[in-house]
Amino acid sequence: MLYRKMIWTLRIINSIKSGVCRASTWADFSKVSDDYDKFRIPVGRDFIAGMSQLYTGKRLQDLHILDIGCGTGQYAKEMLDLGVGRISLIDASPDMLNAAKYKLANEIEQGRVQCLETIKAPPLPFNSDCFDVILLTAVLPHLDCAGDKTYQNAVKMLEEANRVLTKNGTIVITTSFFSTFSRYWFCKVCPELCQRLCEYFPSASDFEIMFTRANLKCVQKFTVIGAGFMSYEGMVNSEGYVDQAWINSACCFDLATEEELTAIQDKVHTLYQNGKWKEWLAENDSTNELGIATFFVCQRKDNEGQAQ
Template sequence: MSTYEDYNQKSHLYDTQRYAVGTDVMAAMMQFYCGKKLQDLHILDAGCGTGNYAKALVGMGARQITLLDASSGMLEMVKCKLSDYIARGVVKQVIEAKMPPVPFPDGTFDVVMFNLVLNHLDRGDPAFPNGVNTLKESIRILRPDGLIVVSTILSSTFSSVTWFSQLNMELTNRFNATILPSVEQFEKMFEDAGIKCIQKLNILGSDLYKSYYNLNGSLDESWRKPSAYWSFATTEEVATAVQKVEMLKANGEYEKWVKEHDHTNSSGVLTIFICKRSLANI
């Protein structure tokens, strides 16, 4: 389960704010590094949420995919969204389980992907031990030439790229220190788990968030509610952000401020790590 968000409660709201961004890049990397066509890869979507990434991969030709999540609410969404693919056997299993461990036999999958999930497994521990142990489990369940795909939002992205997270930097700094790993922390997690990162890339733009440029969204609880960032905030921290928006609007400076603080088109929101087991684990 997430250490800071109740996804059983939020499952029906999740798809109102999120797209499965970068799936085309992930699919290309899977095929290139595994040396197989997408249809021949058995993929585990670990921490699958409502199944957005799985659905996108199936649409691109994946024919063997297993989904795992700790939230029964999220998995109910999966079963509705992917019901046809479950009936046809394209979706092999839908498993409810908390990571770590990852409950599959050794050598089951060609690809294990963790999309926006590893930062949910630990809270306030800079070594991210649950994340490391989950990555170790991914090595165990991979086939010999298997691939690990990790997507995330980095702490540096919240600090200086997305405009809404710069409305209250005290909140953002606390969120980053408690929840979000930096690039350096991810690299240490990979090293501790016995994994080698072979590609790092950012997906430019803000497409991960459906209503990113709704500038009045930060004033609207229904806009904030699906976001783990805003759920993490205290009432006082939300009030500080709202007060800043209202002040900027009153001074006629809000749109200018957003343009000056939004760097998603040059830096991107989503970071993807493409990884394989290190030589010591081959």
């Protein structure tokens, strides 16, 4: 057991020494890894498990999943807890991956975690046709620069995912759109921030073009209703301000200006002091009621009888 622990530690250290690039073109995950899980909700885990079994034709215990941009391993942990047999994780942030390593310590010991590597992708350092399911959870919007509507890096990632996917394998992609971002309460305070965020997020039609370029076909599209990515429990601290840990966990505030952050804090503090914060939040945030996360389930176009 000690030998295995040493191997895992060495693999992570060597990856860090190799000089990994930033995990996102706009978010700095190195500064939020300690807070990332405090308010994050792994939305749609049952949906992912169900779609994975339906389209691969395999039981959970027989699946090998690749979690690209795994972050702190939230979704990987959920999948393993549901009974997935094996999972491999990669992320460009060594800080986030270290958090995943400790979260999955037991599963690593059991041999259910096949790979835990700090890797900047694309490309993917795996042989072709080796994964049953590939997860891209809020990953693609981080790969290209604002205004680049060709989404070249995102397409390359999808092409690589297609390459390492087994014949009847499934790719599950999670994203958000302008119409869903606008459901967040802070977008009511700073609509410019919402617009700035959406410059990085492909539209539904953009995704369809990207899928075609990567020789993929979308077989399911679904927005999870009744759950958002972020928990609001404990979001406002005892002084009446948005807790810094919540801001870090949300990540999107990396795109906010100092003036916007001040405006958000001032708005929340004033409402809190007047005893109206919870009422205002209920009236101005619909992420839980209407959903924020949209899932695309894709397969290879050449899968006859699968992608119908």
